[in-house]
Amino acid sequence: MTIAGGAAVERPVAQAPRAELREVSKRFGATQALASVSFELLAGEVHALVGENGAGKSTLVKILAGLYPPDSGLVLLDGQPQQIHGAAQARDFGIAVVHQEPSLFPDLSIAENVFLGHQPVGRAGSIDWRGMRRAAQALFDELGVRLDVASPVRGLSMADQQLIEIARALSFDAKVLVLDEPTASLSTHEVDQLFVIARQARAKGVGVLFVNHRLEEVFELSDRVTVLRDGRHVITAPSIGLTPRDLIRHMVGRDVTMFPKVAATPGDVLLEVDGLSRAGEFEDVSFAVRAGEILGFAGLVGAGRTEVARVLFGVERPDRGVVRLGGRPVSFESPAAAIQGGIAYVPEDRHQEGLVLDFSVAENISLPIIARLFPRLFVGRRAEARVAGEFSAELNVRPAGVERIVSGLSGGNQQKVVIAKWLATKPQVLILDEPTRGIDVAAKAEVHRIIGTLAAEGLAIMLISSDLSEVLAMADRIIVMHEGRISAELSSAEATEEKVMVAATGQQAGGA
Numbered sequence: 001m002t003i004a005g006g007a008a009v010e011r012p013v014a015q016a017p018r019a020e021l022r023e024v025s026k027r028f029g030a031t032q033a034l035a036s037v038s039f040e041l042l043a044g045e046v047h048a049l050v051g052e053n054g055a056g057k058s059t060l061v062k063i064l065a066g067l068y069p070p071d072s073g074l075v076l077l078d079g080q081p082q083q084i085h086g087a088a089q090a091r092d093f094g095i096a097v098v099h100q101e102p103s104l105f106p107d108l109s110i111a112e113n114v115f116l117g118h119q120p121v122g123r124a125g126s127i128d129w130r131g132m133r134r135a136a137q138a139l140f141d142e143l144g145v146r147l148d149v150a151s152p153v154r155g156l157s158m159a160d161q162q163l164i165e166i167a168r169a170l171s172f173d174a175k176v177l178v179l180d181e182p183t184a185s186l187s188t189h190e191v192d193q194l195f196v197i198a199r200q201a202r203a204k205g206v207g208v209l210f211v212n213h214r215l216e217e218v219f220e221l222s223d224r225v226t227v228l229r230d231g232r233h234v235i236t237a238p239s240i241g242l243t244p245r246d247l248i249r250h251m252v253g254r255d256v257t258m259f260p261k262v263a264a265t266p267g268d269v270l271l272e273v274d275g276l277s278r279a280g281e282f283e284d285v286s287f288a289v290r291a292g293e294i295l296g297f298a299g300l301v302g303a304g305r306t307e308v309a310r311v312l313f314g315v316e317r318p319d320r321g322v323v324r325l326g327g328r329p330v331s332f333e334s335p336a337a338a339i340q341g342g343i344a345y346v347p348e349d350r351h352q353e354g355l356v357l358d359f360s361v362a363e364n365i366s367l368p369i370i371a372r373l374f375p376r377l378f379v380g381r382r383a384e385a386r387v388a389g390e391f392s393a394e395l396n397v398r399p400a401g402v403e404r405i406v407s408g409l410s411g412g413n414q415q416k417v418v419i420a421k422w423l424a425t426k427p428q429v430l431i432l433d434e435p436t437r438g439i440d441v442a443a444k445a446e447v448h449r450i451i452g453t454l455a456a457e458g459l460a461i462m463l464i465s466s467d468l469s470e471v472l473a474m475a476d477r478i479i480v481m482h483e484g485r486i487s488a489e490l491s492s493a494e495a496t497e498e499k500v501m502v503a504a505t506g507q508q509a510g511g512a
């Protein structure tokens with residue numbers, strides 16, 4: 001078998017199934033999350049698992065991780081039927097899992113999170129703290145990531161949390177490595193590093209299962225692909241024999257047009273930022289966004305893009321600099337004031353900031369517009385349901401039904417609810433932070449269509465995204481940030497992947 005992407009890597013000859021599911025079914029209430037799915041993960045392969053939001057990918061992962069027992073069917077490890085009870089037992093079986101939603105202990109240190117449950121023990125039988133920190137540091141070095149392993153997890157970005165999850169999975173010798181959308185928050189640099197590690201694992205005979213919505217990455221890394229649709233197995237095939245279009249058709253059941261960007265003529269400057277600084281986060285940031293314009297923000301993880309957005313949205317205060325909205329200097333004391341002023345912000349971390357998980361879809365979507373819909377604070381259920389229904393239908397939130405509690409939705413569908421919620425505020429300036437993180441191709445095309453339409457309607461849009469192809473396709477202009485400063489500004493005509501990467505990594509380019 002050859003490897004998609006052309007990399008010449010030695011392959012183990014005998015490929016026995018490391019893990020196998022036989023006719024596994026799993027149901028949640030009325031939802032059949034998996035319907036008699038059979039699946040083999042071979043030793044020494046990278047196997048991609050793809051499908052629309054809610055297709056059942058994470059459910060399959062959680063069954064392998066010992067978090068859910070299957071309703072029926074068998075799980076086999078190295079050919080033996082096994083019952084996996086809980087995460088610790090999965091680890092004993094040699095199954096390492098990076099879950100879609102990081103589940104870390106905020107008050108423990110990074111090193112403790114990495115080694116939780118299997119801390120290195122010293123001679124006296126007590127935990128070897130120094131050894132643990134050293135081992136954790138070595139894992140991050142391997143990932144090419146600078147993190148202080150002694151500091152607590154609280155307050156870290158999604159990307160850093162994801163990297164800690166990855167380090168945790170790599171902290172013991174696994175036979176099966178499962179990555180549930182590990183790259184969703186990561187930028188190109190970290191993704192490359194992770195791919196090197198995944199290829200090393202494959203060469204050692206590890207079975208690597210890789211859930212991903214970024215199809216370029218699926219083709220770059222995987223040997224085989226399995227597609228799930230509505231809990232059913234559609235196809236398993238070598239990735240080399242498939243085109244992106246085939247894959248989308250298997251996933252969605254039809255063709256999807258990507259990036260249908262509407263041409264818009266930018267109008268007056270709506271948002272102007274001049275010399276904005278916040279110590280330790282970003283320095284001397286200046287830019288302007290016009291009505292009808294999509295301004296892309298590219299950069300590596302930690303470049304300061306989210307921090308700028310949080311200041312504009314009134315979450316944090318700047319140390320210096322001026323923000324003008326429609327020509328008038330503004331300084332928002334709180335997100336509520338920013339919303340009143342006409343700024344909406346779709347945050348990257350939907351669990352901490354984006355959603356109230358115990359609320360229904362309708363309640364979540366109508367949260368920020370309650371003030372607008374109900375000036376006398378009269379919460380009308382029908383108005384709420386109508387607005388929520390409109391937006392969640394447009395984004396195809398599934399299962400449909402705005403009365404559903406958000407915590408029971410799949411990761412990607414939760415993300416759609418966050419976006420719908422902020423679109424419903426009809427702001428002047430819309431800041432989108434990783435808006436398509438974790439959502440499937442069809443919904444992504446839909447979000448892009450909506451962003452394009454909103455720009456054409458005259459909104460000024462800031463699009464922060466680690467997905468370079470998204471920024472290149474959607475933005476009229478691209479600002480690149482590096483270590484808290486703007487390192488380049490490129491028009492969509494002159495921007496290329498290479499120019500953006502050069503500026504994002506802080507290299508000097510001729511003329512940039």
Ligand SMILES: Nc1ncnc2c1ncn2[C@@H]1O[C@H](COP(=O)(O)OP(=O)(O)OP(=O)(O)O)[C@@H](O)[C@H]1O
Nearest residue numbers: 028033053054055056057058059408409410411412
């Ligand atoms: N704990 C749960 N309670 C209720 N329903 C659930 C639960 N977990 C999953 N589901 C439902 O099962 C279906 C499959 O969900 P799953 O999380 O496996 O999807 P997914 O393929 O991982 O999607 P995504 O791409 O959005 O992450 C969805 O309809 C989801 O709403």
Ligand SMILES: [Mg+2]
Nearest residue numbers: 057058100411
């Ligand atoms: Mg999932």
